[in-house]
Amino acid sequence: MQNGVVFVDSKFYSRDFPDAMSEVLPGVSWGLIEAFPTPAYWAYQVWANEQESEPLNYKLGATLAEEVGACLLGGHGIPANVGLAAFAYLRDLGAFEGRAPSESQLLEWLSTPLKIGSRSVRYRFAKQKSRYLHAALNALEEGSPPVHSGRALRDWLLDVPGIGFKTASWIARNWLGADDVAILDIHILRAGALGGFLSSGLSVERHYLQLEAEFLALSQAMGVRASKLDALMWYQMMSAADVVHGLMSRIGLKAA
Template sequence: MQLGAIFMDRVVFNVELPKAEAEVIPGVPWGAMEAFPTPAYWAYQVYARRLTGNRINYKLGATLKEEVGACLLGGHGIPANVGVAAFHHVRARGAFGDEPPSEDMLLEWLLEPLAIDERKVRYRFAKQKARYLSAALQKLSVELPPLANGKELRNWLLDIPGIGYKTASWVARNWLDADDVAILDIHILRAGLLGNFFESNLTVERNYLELEEQFIRFSKGLGVRASELDALMWLEMMSSSATVHSIMGMGHQKSESAARNRPKKRKSNPDQLALIG
């Protein structure tokens, strides 16, 4: 058994986790609680944030339209602070009211410079995102989205141009606080590879649903909510990119060293192959 402590003022809470060699799920050991980024480390960090009231607030909008807009304007190729700034910029101009603005109007707003940290920044992909956001707001204005669970909302959102599994899952997790979906990006993928709970031959682009299933199974093994774990992993992996690259680099070097030291295969003799066949 591993014992950790969480300090709150004068109160100390003890956290007990299984021993390092025990398995969270088949083939995945808990690892040491203090070692980033082991499964035990993630479990401890989730519990610590719960007890201290420091859970990550991942909801971005006050309405579903706003949440869709915020997630659409962020994502791949757009720094988080730029995506959030673009969302606040178009919201201030009335993008998420009852009457959706035209695509041209959205484009005009997105082409305006954004003020970030006392400097002016241009939003990338303005024309593309204006088209996607216009289609999303039109759909949300005339249709009633299913809100029973994360997967139903995600599947409904997938019909919108420019919204794939990651963005749709992001909206569903944020808006419904859903634990039946996962937001899988490069940070979560790296966490899964380092923690050995993702199969290394799967990619987010081709195997999103398989990886999502593995992530949710892993979170259940830890005894934590998938939504909490996803948000925490993303924040820490993103904030510790140098450490992550160093760890992954060492793993790559070990793999190359093992490959170099592996006995070389003898060249096959065609006659022997014929005999085997």
């Protein structure tokens, strides 16, 4: 066994984790809890976060419409601070209240430079995202999105133009705290490659559901919530990009 400890607000917490050489999944060792980024490391990180007075919170909006807007305005090709700034700007304009704004109105708003600190930044893909956001808000207004499970909400959102598996899963995870979906991107794939818990040679574009099933199997075997595992894994892998690239280069894996 391995023992993990954490100090929070002058309190001491301790927990035992499986032996490093034992298997969490067939052919996948737990590894050491202090060895980034083994399965044991991630299990410890999730457990340690749960001892915090303010555990991880990933909800971005106060309503489902706001959550859809926040996730649609972020994502691939959009820096996180720019996506959040665009969301806050549209929210303050009332874009997510009442009737859905027209596509032209959304385009006008998204074409306005955003103030981020002392900088003025233009939002990329304003025309495309205006079209997608208008369609999504209309769908929410006219339909009845299921909220009894993350998978049901994710599958409903997939019918909205411009929303694929990653964005739909992101919305469902955030809004419902869902543990039956996973938000997969390059950072999660790198974690899977280094930890050996995702099949090699697969891509989120072509094999999303298979990779998701493997990720969910890992979280279940580890006894942790998939939603928290996903969020913590993404944040740390993204934040430690140089370390991740070095580890992948050392064992001959491509970091792309």
